[in-house]
Amino acid sequence: xxxxxxxxxxxxNATQIKKVASIVQNDKDIKTIxxxxxxxxxxxxxxxxxxxxALCTNKIAGLDTEEALTEILMRYKSIVEExxxxxxxxxxxxxxxxxxxxxxxxxxxxxxxxxxxxxxFNAQLISAYFNSLGISAKYVSPEEAGIRVTNTPANxxxxxxxxxxxxxxxxxxxxxxVIPGFYGIADNGNIVTFxxxxxxxxxxxxxxxxxxxxxxxxxxxxxxxxxxxxxxxEPYKIEExxxxxxxxxxxAGFGIFHDEALEPLYQEKIPxxxxxxxxxxxxxxxxxxxxxxxxDIPVIGFSCDEGFTSISLHKYLLNKEIxxxxxxxxxxxxxxxxxxxxxxxxDDISIIMRSNQFENNNSLDKIIEEIDLQLEPxxxxxxxxxxxxxxxxxxxxxxxxxxxxxxxxxxEEKVNIxxxxxxxxxxxxxxxxxxxxxxxSIRALFKEFF
Ligand SMILES: Nc1ncnc2c1ncn2[C@@H]1O[C@H](COP(=O)(O)OP(=O)(O)O)[C@@H](O)[C@H]1O
Ligand SMILES: N[C@@H](CC(=O)OP(=O)(O)O)C(=O)O
Numbered sequence: 001x002x003x004x005x006x007x008x009x010x011x012x013n014a015t016q017i018k019k020v021a022s023i024v025q026n027d028k029d030i031k032t033i034x035x036x037x038x039x040x041x042x043x044x045x046x047x048x049x050x051x052x053x054a055l056c057t058n059k060i061a062g063l064d065t066e067e068a069l070t071e072i073l074m075r076y077k078s079i080v081e082e083x084x085x086x087x088x089x090x091x092x093x094x095x096x097x098x099x100x101x102x103x104x105x106x107x108x109x110x111x112x113x114x115x116x117x118x119x120x121f122n123a124q125l126i127s128a129y130f131n132s133l134g135i136s137a138k139y140v141s142p143e144e145a146g147i148r149v150t151n152t153p154a155n156x157x158x159x160x161x162x163x164x165x166x167x168x169x170x171x172x173x174x175x176x177x178v179i180p181g182f183y184g185i186a187d188n189g190n191i192v193t194f195x196x197x198x199x200x201x202x203x204x205x206x207x208x209x210x211x212x213x214x215x216x217x218x219x220x221x222x223x224x225x226x227x228x229x230x231x232x233x234e235p236y237k238i239e240e241x242x243x244x245x246x247x248x249x250x251x252a253g254f255g256i257f258h259d260e261a262l263e264p265l266y267q268e269k270i271p272x273x274x275x276x277x278x279x280x281x282x283x284x285x286x287x288x289x290x291x292x293x294x295x296d297i298p299v300i301g302f303s304c305d306e307g308f309t310s311i312s313l314h315k316y317l318l319n320k321e322i323x324x325x326x327x328x329x330x331x332x333x334x335x336x337x338x339x340x341x342x343x344x345x346x347d348d349i350s351i352i353m354r355s356n357q358f359e360n361n362n363s364l365d366k367i368i369e370e371i372d373l374q375l376e377p378x379x380x381x382x383x384x385x386x387x388x389x390x391x392x393x394x395x396x397x398x399x400x401x402x403x404x405x406x407x408x409x410x411x412e413e414k415v416n417i418x419x420x421x422x423x424x425x426x427x428x429x430x431x432x433x434x435x436x437x438x439x440x441s442i443r444a445l446f447k448e449f450f
Contacts, residue, residue, distance in 0.1 A: 001029060001031050001170075001210070001212050001213055002027070002029045002030045002031065002032075002212055002213065002214045002215070002216055003030075003031070003032045003033070003034065003203060003206050003207040003210065003212040003214075003215050003216070004023070004024070004027075004030045004032075004033045004034070004203075004215075004216040004217075004218060005033070005034040005035075005036075005181065005199060005200060005202070005203030005215070005216070005217050005218065006020050006033060006034070006035050006036065006218045006277065007036045007039065007199065007200075007217070007218065007219045007220070008036040008037055008038060008039020008040070008047055008048075008049070008199075009039045009040065009219055009220035009277070010036075010039075010218050010219060010220065010277035011035055011036060011037075011038055011039065011122055011126070012038050012039045012040060012041045012045075013038065013041050013078070013079060013082075014078070014079050014082035014083050015082075016277065017079065017083060017126060017129060018083075019277050019278065019280075020033075020126070020218070020277060021129065021130060021133055021135070022280075023218070023277065023280050024130070024135065024176055025133070025135060026280075028175075029213075029214075030176065030216070031170075031175070031176060031177065031210075032169060032176070032177045032179060032206055032210065032212075033126075033176060033177070033178055033179070034179050034180075034181045034199060034202050034203040034206055035119060035122050035123050035126055035178060035179070035180060035181060035199070036118075036119055036122070036181050036182065036199040037049050037052075037118025037119045037121075037122055037182070038075055038076075038079065038118070038122060047118075048072065048075055048118040048122075049115055049118045049182075049196075051068065051071060051072050051075070052072060052114045052115050052117060052118050053111065053114075053115060054068050055068040055069060055072065055097075055101075055114060056107075056110055056111045056114045056115075059101055059110065060107050060110075065101060069094075069097060069098075069101075072097070073090060073093060073094055073097075076089075076090060076093055076121055076125065077090055079125060080125055083125070083129045083132070084132070085125060085128045085129050085132055086128060089121075089124060089125055089128065093117070093121050096117060097114070097117060100113045100114055100117075101114075108153035108154070109153060109190050109191070109192075111153065111154070112153045112154060112183065112190070112191050112192050112193045113190075113191045115182070115183070115193050116180070116182060116183040116191045116193055118182070119180035119181050119182045119183070119199060120141070120180040120183075122180065123139050123178045123179060123180035124139050126139075126178050127139035127178040130176060130178065135175060135176055136174045136175040136176070137174060137175065137176045137177070137178055138172060138174040138176075138177055138178065139178050139179075140169065140172075140177045140178065140179050141179075141180070142179065142180065142183055142184050142185055142202070143185045145165070145166055145169060145179055145206070146162050146164075146165025146166045146168070146209075147162055147166065147183075147184035147185065147202065147205060148161065148162045148165075148184060148185060148186070148187065149162075149183075149184030149185065149186055149192050149194075150186065150192070151186035151187065151188060151190055151192060152192065153192055153193070154192075154193055154195065155194070155195055156183065156184050156186075156192040156193060156194050156198075158184065158201075158205055158264075159187075162184075162205070162209070163205075163208065163209045165209075166205065166206060166208075166209025166210060167209050167210055167211070169206070169209070169210050170210050179202065179206060180202075181198065181199025181200070181201075181202035181203060182194055182198045182199045182201075182202060183198075183202075184202075194260070195258070195260065197255065197258045198258060198260070200217060200257055200258035200260075200261035201258055201260050201261045201264075203215060203217065203261065204261040204262070204263075204264040204265050204272075205264050207264070207265060207268075207270050208264040208265060208267060208268050208270060211268060211270075212270055213270075214270065214271055214272075214273060215265060215270050215271070215272045215273070216272075216273045216275055217257060217272060217273065217274050217275065218275050218276070218277045218280075219256060219274065219275075219276065219277070220276060220277065220278060221256060221274070221276060222237075222275070222276040222279050222282045222284055223237040223238060223239075223274065223282075223284055223285045224237075224238045224241060224246075224249075224254065224256055224257070224274050224285040224287075224301075225237060225238065225301075226238060226299075226300065226301045226302065226446065226449075226450060227301065227302050227303070227442050227445075227446050228253060228254070228303070228304075228442065231439050231442045231443065232442065232443065232446050235446070236446075236450045237285070238285050238300060238301065239285060239286065239293050239294075240285070240286050240287075240288055240291040240292065240293045240294075241285060241286075241287055241288075241291065241300055241301075242287070242288060242289065242290060242291050242394060243262050243265070243266045243287060243288070243289060244394070244427065245300050245301070245392050245393065245394060245427065246259075246262060246287050247259055247262050248303075248390055248392040248427070248428040249300075249301045249303045249390060249392050250262070250303075251303075251305075251390070252303045252304060252305035252388050252389075252390045252430075253303035253304050253305040253390075254301070254303045256274060257272070257274065257287070262287070265287075266289070269289050271286055271287065271288050271289075272286070272287035273285070273286055273287075274286075274287070291394075294395075295394070295395065296395050297393065297395050298393050298395040298396045298399050298402055298449070299391055299392065299393040299395070299396060299402070299445075299449045300392055300393040300394075300395075301392050301393070302389065302390065302391055302392070302442055302445045302446065302449075303389075303390050303392070304387050304388065304389045304390070304433075304438045304441065304442055305387060305388055306387045306435050306438060307354060307355045307356060307387075308340065308352050308353065308354060308355060308386040308387065308388055308432070309352070309353055309354075309355040309358065309364065309382065309383065309384045309386065310350045310351065310352045310353075310382070310383045310386055310418075310419070310432065311350065311351050311353075311367070311368065311371065311380060311381075311382055312348060312349070312350040312351075312380070312381045312382075312383075313348065313349060313350075313371065313375070313377035313379065313380045313381075314347055314348040314377060314378050314379050315347060315348075315375070315376070315377040315378055316347055316378065317347070318346070318347045318348065318349065318377075319346045319347065324349075324375065325342070325349065327374055327375060328349070328351060328371060328375065331367055331370045331371055331374065332351070332353075332367065334370075335363045335366065335367055337353055337357050337358075337363065337367065338353070338354075338357070339351050339352065339353045340352045340353060340354060340388070341388075341419075341421055341430060341432075343419045343420065343421050343432075350419055352386065352388070352419070352432060355384060364382070368380055368382065383418065385434060385435045386418065386432050386433070386434065386435065387432070387433055387434070387435045387437070387438045388430055388431070388432055388433075389430070389431045389432075389433055389438070389441050389442075389445075390428060390429070390430055390431075391406055391428070391429045391431075391445065392427060392428045392429075393427060394427045396426055396427055396428075396429075397425065397426035397427055398426070402429075403422075403429065405448055405449070406429065406431070406445065406448075408448075409444040409445055409447070409448040410431070410433075410441055410444060410445075412444060413437070413440045413441065413443075413444040415433055415437040415440065415441050415444070416433070416434065416437070417431050417432070417433060418431075418432040418433060418434070419431070419432040420432070
């Protein structure tokens with residue numbers, strides 16, 4: 001039994017939805033599908049999720065919402081008309097959006113409720129379309145499926161007790177269940193979304209809950225490649241990759257699969273196939289607990305993510321000062337900031353954080369002030385335009401000379417390594433670099449290792 005998740009690129013218009021129907025018709029093992037909101041139809045298009053966010057932003061700013069609302073409804077109208085399904089669905093979509101805009105007072109919950117409709121409306125219309133083709137399908141809302149989550153807007157976490165309820169989906173008599181991705185229901189009834197790209201998370205949760213044999217993640221790429229295909233023209237196709245390797249790469253830039261989606265699958269050892277809706281005959285990349293193919297190649301992929309800020313501080317005899325790190329972390333906690341890495345030397349320490357946490361507030365300045373006041377360092381330096389580069393591969397463990405190959409390749413491109421980190425498991429190395437070195441670094445490493 002399979003769970004298949006179709007991403008926004010696979011559902012961007014009626015033509016794409018027809019391809020999805022054909023995949024489902026040709027594979028009787030697919031019993032449940034999880035769907036995203038319509039994605040971009042071309043490079044300069046806008047995802048429905050982003051249109052819904054814009055609608056909410058206008059509402060909160062007290063601006064006119066009619067134009068944004070109409071544009072969203074037009075996206076669905078064009079799909080409904082081309083698929084020749086009952087157009088009364090559209091009236092229902094409109095009244096739901098209007099109802100949310102008029103009744104939800106808290107801005108964070110309004111945003112999540114509106115965002116969730118992208119996937120919810122798509123699931124309803126896809127289910128209707130499947131039935132019109134003679135596929136016995138049922139739309140199942142996350143509430144009915146039992147996806148219970150924490151009451152943390154835009155950052156839902158599944159309540160583990162949900163799995164028992166989700167398991168009951170196996171008993172539905174229909175051939176295919178169609179479940180909207182990206183959100184769950186909090187105990188007080190609020191709609192709460194996962195992080196952006198979170199339909200992968202719903203897919204993984206459903207796969208785990210019903211103990212699927214395989215979780216297929218359909219997108220617009222036939223494989224996971226060793227480096228971002230937008231940077232390397234003909235990247236190496238990965239046939240098999242382990243959960244651990246994928247976790248590291250997905251964390252920093254491999255946007256093809258959400259890093260939070262691996263955890264539920266890893267727990268039940270459910271293999272993941274990355275497949276292409278436009279080329280369903282290609283088998284794609286398999287994410288597995290242990291890989292049998294190419295166990296000895298040292299590096300399996302490189303990823304790089306932009307948007308990091310570091311605070312570095314220096315103080316003579318810092319290493320002797322008991323509680324120094326704890327006090328820094330306490331300051332971060334006071335401002336609700338999470339950190340990603342903390343490279344250190346005997347007299348200096350750096351804290352690397354995602355910069356988007358400082359958007360729309362001046363907490364970075366306040367944190368620096370607070371550190372200065374409480375810890376009295378000799379100097380503090382802030383860098384706001386950092387990227388984190390990851391070199392990943394289980395085969396790197398116990399191999400001598402990998403770091404020197406990496407640093408030599410980066411040196412040749414005149415990339416200045418600002419900080420570096422390697423965990424004791426030796427399957428991942430992190431280098432902090434300046435953002436304008438992102439693409440040259442990936443190209444240099446690809447040339448060195450593939
Ligand atoms: N290493 C990689 N291998 C393949 N695709 C990648 C990689 N890194 C990033 N991508 C990008 O991920 C995209 C698919 O993810 P996404 O746009 O979220 O798809 P969907 O809308 O189907 O969920 C691909 O089009 C590709 O540009
Ligand atoms: N639609 C949501 C969730 C999602 O997973 O989308 P996609 O499959 O297009 O990455 C978003 O844009 O964040």
